Amino acid sequence: MTLEQGRIALDGASPTPLYLQLAESLRGMIRGGAVRVGEALPSERELSAMTSISRVTVRKAIDALLREGLLSRRPGSGTYVAIRIEQPASVLAGFSADMQSRGARPGSVWLEQRVDAPNAEEAAALNCAPGAAVVRMSRVRTADGEPLAIERAVVPATLLPPVGDIGDSLYEALNRRGNRPVRGVQRLQSSLATPQEAQLLDIPVGAAILRIERRSFLANGAPVELTRSAYRGDRYDFVTEVREAAYGG
Amino acid sequence: MTLEQGRIALDGASPTPLYLQLAESLRGMIRGGAVRVGEALPSERELSAMTSISRVTVRKAIDALLREGLLSRRPGSGTYVAIRIEQPASVLAGFSADMQSRGARPGSVWLEQRVDAPNAEEAAALNCAPGAAVVRMSRVRTADGEPLAIERAVVPATLLPPVGDIGDSLYEALNRRGNRPVRGVQRLQSSLATPQEAQLLDIPVGAAILRIERRSFLANGAPVELTRSAYRGDRYDFVTEVREAAYGG
DNA sequence: AAGTGGTCTAGACCACCTC
DNA sequence: AGGTGGTCTAGACCACTTG
Numbered sequence: 034m035t036l037e038q039g040r041i042a043l044d045g046a047s048p049t050p051l052y053l054q055l056a057e058s059l060r061g062m063i064r065g066g067a068v069r070v071g072e073a074l075p076s077e078r079e080l081s082a083m084t085s086i087s088r089v090t091v092r093k094a095i096d097a098l099l100r101e102g103l104l105s106r107r108p109g110s111g112t113y114v115a116i117r118i119e120q121p122a123s124v125l126a127g128f129s130a131d132m133q134s135r136g137a138r139p140g141s142v143w144l145e146q147r148v149d150a151p152n153a154e155e156a157a158a159l160n161c162a163p164g165a166a167v168v169r170m171s172r173v174r175t176a177d178g179e180p181l182a183i184e185r186a187v188v189p190a191t192l193l194p195p196v197g198d199i200g201d202s203l204y205e206a207l208n209r210r211g212n213r214p215v216r217g218v219q220r221l222q223s224s225l226a227t228p229q230e231a232q233l234l235d236i237p238v239g240a241a242i243l244r245i246e247r248r249s250f251l252a253n254g255a256p257v258e259l260t261r262s263a264y265r266g267d268r269y270d271f272v273t274e275v276r277e278a279a280y281g282g
Numbered sequence: 283m284t285l286e287q288g289r290i291a292l293d294g295a296s297p298t299p300l301y302l303q304l305a306e307s308l309r310g311m312i313r314g315g316a317v318r319v320g321e322a323l324p325s326e327r328e329l330s331a332m333t334s335i336s337r338v339t340v341r342k343a344i345d346a347l348l349r350e351g352l353l354s355r356r357p358g359s360g361t362y363v364a365i366r367i368e369q370p371a372s373v374l375a376g377f378s379a380d381m382q383s384r385g386a387r388p389g390s391v392w393l394e395q396r397v398d399a400p401n402a403e404e405a406a407a408l409n410c411a412p413g414a415a416v417v418r419m420s421r422v423r424t425a426d427g428e429p430l431a432i433e434r435a436v437v438p439a440t441l442l443p444p445v446g447d448i449g450d451s452l453y454e455a456l457n458r459r460g461n462r463p464v465r466g467v468q469r470l471q472s473s474l475a476t477p478q479e480a481q482l483l484d485i486p487v488g489a490a491i492l493r494i495e496r497r498s499f500l501a502n503g504a505p506v507e508l509t510r511s512a513y514r515g516d517r518y519d520f521v522t523e524v525r526e527a528a529y530g531g
Numbered sequence: 532a533a534g535t536g537g538t539c540t541a542g543a544c545c546a547c548c549t550c
Numbered sequence: 551a552g553g554t555g556g557t558c559t560a561g562a563c564c565a566c567t568t569g
Contacts, residue, residue, distance in 0.1 A: 087559045108536045109567035217524045223472040223492035223515030243472035266472030273522050275466045336540045357555045358548035
């Protein structure tokens with residue numbers, strides 16, 4: 034047995050279910066290195082004895098960590114710390130939240146921020162009149178100070194605070210106005226860096242670029258943004274979870 | 283109660299666990315319209331009584347359908363058939379189905395197909411013993427006769443028909459054995475074509491390549507495949523839908 | 532042969548919503 | 551107040567791998 038019982042602190046009186054408390058403890062130990070990658074966890078029966086909670090509940094905690102990709106089970110053998118810890122961040126998040134969930138510090142260098150009229154494609158995508166006002170935002174997005182992506186967003190002006198109050202996180206600004214997108218469609222494409230992109234991202238012309246076009250929508254279906262981004266191919270990967278087609282569809 | 287007991291056929295002697303049998307029955311009823319969208323399922327205690335299986339096991343079946351997005355639970359109220367979700371191309375489909383949905387004719391040129399032992403990474407990803415048998419499949423995938431991608435799949439041999447009977451669609455072969463993946467995690471990366479890839483895909487060295495690594499899983503969580511693909515960047519884009527974080531587990 | 536995860540049962544109590 | 555899902559227990563048997 035590799036773990037010391039003292040490290041697992043569970044509170045039966047807490048409103049947090051025991052299995053989530055145990056999952057959190059195990060998560061902390063794995064991240065902290067108390068159990069190394071590839072090593073086995075104590076068996077379910079051992080964990081049950083160590084923590085005085087039933088094996089069914091121990092399994093429920095392990096189930097949660099399995100879905101996070103932190104652990105892997107081998108029947109008849111044991112439960113192991115997964116080799117690759119990948120963060121399935123297929124939830125709808127802006128650049129800032131995405132970077133924070135990856136453990137990097139997000140930043141921005143503004144290229145353009147102004148109110149403008151939409152072109153035909155933008156008006157169609159945002160479902161707004163050709164004469165309506167949109168906010169056009171172009172930035173170099175950085176992670177820990179290094180350029181990672183070029184992001185060009187177009188948003189109906191009515192959904193945002195005044196241009197001066199938008200700050201560095203578009204999604205945060207939308208949230209302040211109660212206009213949080215709940216659904217989005219993204220299109221990903223592999224491409225090569227143009228000379229302009231190469232200069233802004235500090236990479237060679239012709240380097241790999243991951244282009245992402247995102248359209249997102251409010252709960253009532255109204256379009257929120259049309260954003261086109263160009264990510265450095267060598268520094269960024271996109272993780273998504275897919276499920277079986279629900280039905281009919 | 284909307285369901286008739288007669289519709290749920292469970293076989294205690296079957297090697298398939300009861301909770302998966304029940305999940306399949308419920309899935310069929312929902313797809314067949316026996317319970318309409320927005321309607322409540324019989325309560326867990328009712329299902330338990332109807333099927334003579336314990337409530338814990340009934341919950342486990344419902345858990346699986348929740349993860350597929352087919353059902354939604356409301357504490358204190360009931361379990362409901364989820365509102366129909368608009369499905370983009372981010373559903374879990376193999377190359378053949380993906381191409382057909384895009385209106386192209388899928389094809390294959392085999393590079394390799396054999397039973398082998400997994401390497402360390404594959405054994406970890408597939409949760410199988412180092413000495414287990416896996417089927418290794420490498421193909422150039424074509425759309426309307428044009429090379430579009432190089433696909434290298436590794437699947438536990440136990441999940442597949444004999445190697446000679448696999449045919450050209452991996453997912454179809456898995457389905458024949460009842461091993462349909464219901465969930466997958468994909469990692470996408472932009473990259474450049476290596477000389478070997480360039481030759482196989484008939485593109486210049488250094489052209490844009492979209493690399494996709496997919497791990498997919500059965501309803502019971504068992505890993506099905508580890509597949510690495512290299513798509514022509516100029517011919518393929520990947521569309522995915524993102525939602526606000528919803529289901530908690 | 533011993534240990535492991537995989538499955539299953541028959542109960543129980545709680546917080547919440549309203550069938 | 552009665553029903554619902556949410557949680558939890560203390561056992562049990564199985565198939566499998568091999569600490």
